[in-house]
Amino acid sequence: MASRRRFLKIMGSTAIIAAAGAGGFALTRTPTDAVAPWKRAGGPEYAEPRMRALSYAVLAPNPHNRQPWQVDLSEPDVATLYCDLDRLLPETDPFERQIVIGLGCFLELARMAAAEDGRALTVEPFPDGAPDQNLDTRPIARMKFGAPGSATPDPLFAQVLVRRSLKEPYDTTQKVSESSLSTIAAVVPESVKVEFTIDPTRREELRELSWAAHKIEVTTHRTNMESVDLMRIGKSEINANPDGIDIGGSAFLDAAALVGIISRQELADPTSSGFQIGLDMYQEMMFTAMAHLWLSTDGNRRVDQLNAGAAWIRTNMKATELSIGIHPLSQALQEYEEMEPLYKEVHTKLAAPGHRIQMLGRLGYGPTIPGGPRWPIETRVL
Numbered sequence: 001m002a003s004r005r006r007f008l009k010i011m012g013s014t015a016i017i018a019a020a021g022a023g024g025f026a027l028t029r030t031p032t033d034a035v036a037p038w039k040r041a042g043g044p045e046y047a048e049p050r051m052r053a054l055s056y057a058v059l060a061p062n063p064h065n066r067q068p069w070q071v072d073l074s075e076p077d078v079a080t081l082y083c084d085l086d087r088l089l090p091e092t093d094p095f096e097r098q099i100v101i102g103l104g105c106f107l108e109l110a111r112m113a114a115a116e117d118g119r120a121l122t123v124e125p126f127p128d129g130a131p132d133q134n135l136d137t138r139p140i141a142r143m144k145f146g147a148p149g150s151a152t153p154d155p156l157f158a159q160v161l162v163r164r165s166l167k168e169p170y171d172t173t174q175k176v177s178e179s180s181l182s183t184i185a186a187v188v189p190e191s192v193k194v195e196f197t198i199d200p201t202r203r204e205e206l207r208e209l210s211w212a213a214h215k216i217e218v219t220t221h222r223t224n225m226e227s228v229d230l231m232r233i234g235k236s237e238i239n240a241n242p243d244g245i246d247i248g249g250s251a252f253l254d255a256a257a258l259v260g261i262i263s264r265q266e267l268a269d270p271t272s273s274g275f276q277i278g279l280d281m282y283q284e285m286m287f288t289a290m291a292h293l294w295l296s297t298d299g300n301r302r303v304d305q306l307n308a309g310a311a312w313i314r315t316n317m318k319a320t321e322l323s324i325g326i327h328p329l330s331q332a333l334q335e336y337e338e339m340e341p342l343y344k345e346v347h348t349k350l351a352a353p354g355h356r357i358q359m360l361g362r363l364g365y366g367p368t369i370p371g372g373p374r375w376p377i378e379t380r381v382l
């Protein structure tokens with residue numbers, strides 16, 4: 001959710017301020033139902049060990065907040081993870097690479113949550129074989145819950161409720177130190193390669209590259225529309241569909257929606273002021289990156305993607321522990337025709353030949369923001 005401060009600065013429109021201050025306009029616009037899973041995770045209603053762990057796993061980062069996870073609990077002590085094939089991103093993620101990374105984040109959070117209860121989670125990836133070009137109805141993973149006392153807690157789990165993808169401008173007066181980045185990198189398992197830079201020249205190159213990639217995504221009609229169609233604008237849309245790209249949560253954003261400055265129609269039209277506001281916001285974010293970090297694998301097997309997801313959530317949680325914000329910038333990594341030149345450029349710059357960059361993020365110090373919308377776990381059980 002974008003902050004009130006930023007929107008005041010960018011929009012500053014009298015129409016919005018008038019609408020926001022109008023009688024009857026709720027003082028708080030927090031989409032309470034949509035964010036309830038952050039409060040309910042691990043609570044007394046989830047006494048069953050699998051549900052308890054999975055109530056945390058739904059808080060995992062995932063592309064466009066599609067939350068493509070579904071679980072089958074019919075086998076005792078086992079949760080089998082499936083991908084909901086109605087929750088894919090065919091334009092920007094044509095091979096579901098990012099969707100699988102998100103499922104990898106989910107599995108790692110489930111593992112940490114089970115360990116917090118003293119239960120070891122044995123994860124068998126793709127028990128019926130891994131899909132190739134595109135996902136199918138076969139399971140993503142089988143999770144077997146061990147007996148109490150079979151695991152010890154993971155200290156990173158302390159960050160589960162405060163972890164965010166921090167999509168805000170960062171403080172350019174506060175540097176991210178090399179030692180902080182090394183501390184973050186140390187939580188990445190060996191199956192995934194982690195690298196980072198704070199070098200000003202490289203940082204500038206990556207700022208430019210991620211900005212150029214963002215512009216390609218939003219000015220390519222079909223990829224932009226994939227996002228626009230997933231936008232939930234204002235409190236009631238967010239509560240009705242707690243997934244996708246939420247725009248709201250403050251009187252100012254909801255008021256902007258009310259007066260029509262933010263609407264799906266505006267955001268679909270590159271000549272509109274709403275579209276320009278979105279561009280300005282992203283430009284500010286890209287150019288306040290204080291460091292970049294990326295994860296790569298020596299191939300692009302489905303299991304590499306799951307491993308990259310586990311690595312990403314761990315990276316995100318360690319950064320949170322150090323009060324450092326992190327924001328995935330996936331555009332240049334996406335596999336579609338218009339992005340090809342930047343895809344090649346980013347791989348030439350950052351990865352060894354044949355290696356695949358699975359995640360790229362910017363880091364810096366930023367504001368504290370609330371948790372994003374989620375469907376509760378009980379709605380994801382098959």
Ligand SMILES: Cc1cc2nc3c(=O)[nH]c(=O)nc-3n(C[C@H](O)[C@H](O)[C@H](O)COP(=O)(O)O)c2cc1C
Nearest residue numbers: 061062063064065098101102164165328329330372
């Ligand atoms: C594989 C993957 C790719 C992502 N790519 C982007 C991205 O390009 N831009 C962005 O703003 N967020 C990106 N995100 C972050 C998601 O939008 C975010 O996780 C989701 O909205 C839920 O928010 P939260 O992480 O703050 O809970 C990505 C997350 C994952 C797991």
